[in-house]
Amino acid sequence: MNTAGLGMSTRAVHGPVVRRAPRSPITNPIFQSSTFLNQVGSTDEVLYTRYGNNPNQVEIAQRLAAMEGADSAIFLASGMGATALAHLAVLQPGDHLLATSWIYGGTRTLFSREFQRLGIDVTFVDPSTPREWRRRMRKSTRALFVETPTNPVARVLDLEPLANLCGVNGMTLIVDSTFASPVNFRPLEHGADIVIHSATKYLNGHSDVIAGAVVSSTDVIEEVRRLLKSWGQAIDPHAAWLVERGMKTLAVRMARHNSNALALAQAVSEHPKVGAVTYPGLETHPDHDLAREVLDGYGGIVGIQVRGGARAAGRVLRRLRLARHAPSLGGVETLVSEPRVTSHAGLSVKERRAQGVPDGFIRVSVGIEDVDDVIADFMRALSAS
Ligand SMILES: Cc1ncc(COP(=O)(O)O)c(C=O)c1O
Known part of the structure; x- marks a missing residue:
């Protein structure tokens, strides 16, 4: 069922509203299985937990997409995993990334150490001088990354001018929305292309899981899934089940x-x-x-x-x-x-x-x-x- 028009609490509690057979459990079981039976000769999608298509993984992805008003989403084993793969889905060696300097330290390290090693150049911009974004752009700039509200002083960035800059220059606007959660802010409504969450934080909400998520168009999410298969940051089914329980509230x-x-x-x-x-x-x-x-x-x-x-x-x-x-x-x-x-x-x-x-x-x-x-x-x- 299309969840458009349903309130945020309803989406959080139910996720995708589907008819269930009599005697089905109210809560989804944990599919603690690495693999699933395959029909001999079938060319159907292979279900394998590293591919992010275990039912527990799919359930929370659909729930989050419904809450963010997105086509698609995917959960990963950590917020850092989500940040890494969201960027690698849109950046190639030789590309340039503009990133705000007001970011979580782990993200800064990923950009300045690991991305540089992969040949992705990153320029950090002080967002208090908005003119800098355009000034620091290069021909090779493919994406712009911001965190809002920021860690730890909760600065709130205006996404709309950044979305316009990205739109005009063919860049992807990537937003880490961990601090807001979809209840307080939905970046896609303000022109962002990709949303990242450390689901370790509000989405799960009980300090007992490490998880991350990427929310975007189906094309981007399928690219993240393709990378996930090789880089291997799938979320464990039990962790996914805990995130589902957390997201309901x-x-x-x-x-x-x-x-x-x-x-x-x-x-x-x-x-x-x-x-x-x-x-x-x-x-x-x-x-x-x-x-x-x-x-x-x-x-x-x-x-x-x-x-x-x-x-x-x-x-x-x-x-x-x-x-x-x-x-x-x-x-x-x-x-x-x-x-x-x-x-x-x-x-x-x-x-x-x-x-x-x-x-x-x-x-x-x-x-x-x-x-x-x-x-x-x-x-x-x-x-x-
Ligand atoms: C804003 C933000 N993004 C990403 C992360 C990384 O998330 P995780 O610890 O789930 O890998 C954190 C962690 O504190 C964070 O605060």
């Missing part, structure tokens, strides 16, 4: 992440030990107006600048009781981390400052607990430090 989880994060951001802004709070739902955020226009929710990531630098931030982190110190995000539990030593460890102090991540910056992935408890945890840790 995505819409309600995101609503709670959005409201909890806004409440925490507002509360800690008032604390005297806090120098600044970055959250796109606050009027003080540089992209607040754009965020209000293009996002359906401001997301679950709050940046807290603790006065007194890294040592002061360390004291706060040690005093938190509910919020756990761990380098991931998007799960039901509140997690805190210091980008200085995790996602942004590869950058110089100057580069980190330029991205709004000075020493003393804490990233909070606000969970879905009772928000009063989360706020009390931070207020007490800040006051006691």
